[in-house]
Amino acid sequence: MNAPLESGIGGYVPMVDGPEKVSGRARYTADLAVRPGTLVARLYRSPYAHAEILEVDVSQATRLPGVRAVITGADCDRTFGVLPIARSEHPLARGKVRYRGEPVAAVAAVDDATAKAAIALIRMKVRELPAYFSAAEALAPDALPIHERKRGNIEREVRFEIGDVAQAFAEADLVQEGTYHCPEVCQNQMEMHAALVDYDAEADRLTVHATTQTPHYIHLMMAHVLELPMSKIRVIKPHVGGGFGARTETLNVELIAALLARKTRGRVRLVVTREETFLTHRGRPESHIRVKIGLRRDGRITGVECDCIQRGGAHSGYGIVTILYAGSLLYGLYDLKHVNYHGVRALTNTPPCGAFRGHGTVNVRFAFESLLDRMAEQLGLDPLSVRRANLLVPPTFTDNDLMVNSYGLPECIDWVERRSGWRERRGRLPRGQGLGFACSHYVSGASKAVNPGSEPNATVKVRLDHDGSVAVLSGAAEIGQGSTTVIAQTVAEVLGLGLDRVHVISGDSDLVPTDNGSYSSRVTFQVGNAALDAARQLKTILLNAAARRLETRVENVECLGEHYRAGAQDTGLSFDEVAAEALRGGTIVVTGTYTTIPESHGGKKYLGAAIGGTMAFSYSAQVVQVSVDEDTGVVNVEKVWVAHDCGKALNRLTVEGQVQGSVWMGMGQAMSEEMGYHEGLMVAANMLDYRVPTIFDSPDIEVGIVESNDPHGPFGAKEAGEGSLAALLPALANAVHDAIGIRFDALPMTPDRILAAIEKRRRGHA
């Protein structure tokens, strides 16, 4: 039974925190023991989409017995926002409300019923203003500014042209353009947002428990908004039930809980509802995209033009980064020479968008790959050949200065071609059935962190103590993606130990080194490299200790994990004996760090060109098989073949899981998910109407792992959690076209839209 586990690098390793999760022992923020005296918080949210606040009357609510505090925008004049250049949001609205659902006031009371009753007593007087629910309305010349500092409701406009696109189109055999529409989608992670905040009045110290992917960003923003030194704040991240980008920035939930805790000089718990989790939002923005591509008969892409308009919502959030990613990640997948990009991020009176899995790239990739498929058909080219005619040759830098060292895309294409029987089956399936193909990629960590002063990019401490255990102290946020497991595996692998010797301590700012958190698929690459550095340092210490005991030179010592020896004949020393020798000077703590190289920091050819800069890209190719019921418009996604280049699979189980998860999430956006609005009110802010596919909707997914061994990745590894999302959408749309001959340039492809298109064609033929 208790045989030591190997590190399992390259194998199928169950997640180290799996047993406590599946057995129900794991505690999430909302589960944390609530001791007597803990106050319950609730929010009063604006019913107006855009209005000047004349008065927020909380007098009756304040007088209600059991109410301990009521706060409004008057209690905090500081703004927050993940980007230092775009902090536009108050924890509680001041002066104006900008979307339906924006928090206006908050109550802390002895119990939920009292808090609820108090909320009902709050009165708000406003002067309503014209509200803009679409980017087009907000960008109209006569629209009022939603934020005074952003005239024209443009959060950011990006323009660049690299090369000569007009000339490139002139040299093409076919130039085509398409317009594409992607609706707003939400992450809809399982766990609802929650915060539990303690204020210690004597020490003037805050302890924050929150549902987050980025505890350090909460730490920074909490200090800024509450005007406390960071040393007076402790941030703890308990188990987290998913994020997918919704929690990569500080949310108003934790800030409001902290303001209430300080005001009441006590402990406040705020667990918001599913609807409020949707309203807090940070999903993928509705996007209108126009793409134009020049293609030669040999399949070479001569040039690309792309316009992208995003409906960003009422506040900045990550918006500037999103609109920049949408342009910069046109590059990095294929060898593009002449590119013109124009992006507009609009402010609107809808909840603020954010960084959704595949941040910035997904909608543009859908447009690009859909148009490329259409043009390949028009030139009579195989969609795979077109991609093969445009491959990068690594190592290289793209024209916008993104670094590419490892490039497994050709192998990904080969794998799905072979496994799906593409050559034999494509074009030979019965009517109503079809195959579609597309590719995508994603960064393995943004090379430059969002906030300055976050260098090195990652720090990990490894501690060896007299108990003989190896503790890894990491700030990486385990959010279900497997970061704790991969860090444990990395350290165990270097030291040759089983996973039972190594345990990871994370998620508490009092204990672990600062870490930028789990976003942009940075953890395996950046934190993994820091863990590798720390583990190697400890190994050197252990080898030296063994050499001293064995009275030999360190070069002669061989580390076998639980056993150290000098030569095959040597009986050697046990790990515990070596550890005892090493510990003669006391507990050992080594610090490993990782810093990205300047070559990976993106370029300077246009303002914001650093966005997209990464140490390595993952690559994905997919073939999707569908059948379409032409009488009802119902699409059945029968099978997905997906190959993902993750450099090196440190844990095949979690890599496959992440790739399958990407396919599912992409399928949701392609097939059924859509956040609609009625006059700025979210219509589908619940798990029934916001249609995430169920297991009954899941196709058979066959995952192929391609290992291109990145020279900078830990053991050669790159990211696995995001790169396979984007390709699914166009591959599915291209499959639907192959099945029924109709191209869908608007998502999701719900049965009513499919049927409407089929009937429109029938009428056209009649």
Place this chain on the structure above:
Amino acid sequence: MDVLPNFSVTHAASIDDIVRARAAAPDSRLIAGGTDLMVNIRRGIVAPSVLIDVSQVAELRTIRADADAIELGAAVTLAEVAAHPGVQQHFASVAEAAGSIAGPTHRNMGTVGGNLCLDTRCIFYNQSEWWRGAINHCLKTTGAICHVAPKSRGVCFATFSGDLAPALLVHGAEVEVGGPAGRRIFPLERLYIGHARQDRPFSETLGDGKSYLGLRPREFVIAVRAGRTPGLISGYDKIRIRRSIEYPVAGVAVALRRDGPAFADLRIAFTGTNPRPVLLAGTETLRGRSFDEESRDRLEALVRDQVMSMKTTFTPGHYRRRVASVLARRSVARLFERGESD
């Protein structure tokens, strides 16, 4: 989901218990599985002070189905209906409908009575209190207008989405209800004519989403029953956006009997389209005909006339009417073919 308000729960052991408990607390509601009611309570749509748990009332737990008849007590679970061999064999539409409702866990909890009395649904209604307040509520609650059809003049278009009702209607089911004045039995379709409209013939009402049940004050469903017509075969099919945890975009039950090459009997009922389940009127004109092009056209015309297309969900209403017709045609064709070999 929001926290639940306070309420008390009383456990009924008999029909009389239920009658007494309802008399004692006029704002009480019956609960068995709670899959519909609890969601509405959390959303502040209803706030009963007392819930009467009827899940253990023996008489409501009756389930019986054989070659002659079917009887389903109100507290029989949907999973039990779907798994019952007699229901599967002799009342296929009922088993198929029950087995396709929502998701597996809902079917383990949800009951016959709950599904027959399922509250009508609408995107302007199935929302939080805050949400509904932001647009001054709607006709179905305390508001002045129907946001689906602002000129509806007092008619609520919230849609009936129960799957069992059409499956039972095509078998000519009757419902037994109990209440302060004792028991009464009437045809199931009359359950879906709002109490205020009971004086009008069924065919003349389109149903009303607000007053959607024909129960008198404090009445409740005890059981639903149907006899079996020899030779009658039935089935149920529906369209959903996803394949589980979903209400029907449109559901259709069909029952038919063949006499050689022609229909001897044809009954079709829909759900998910109108404020009440729709037992299609006029199908008797197909008797004596085979299922040819002319029959198909007639069927489509009947559907077009009787199935509504209001946008009470995210899915456009005209799509629901369109696929209701497709499903009806397909189900009739499938059963017509099978009827030949039976």
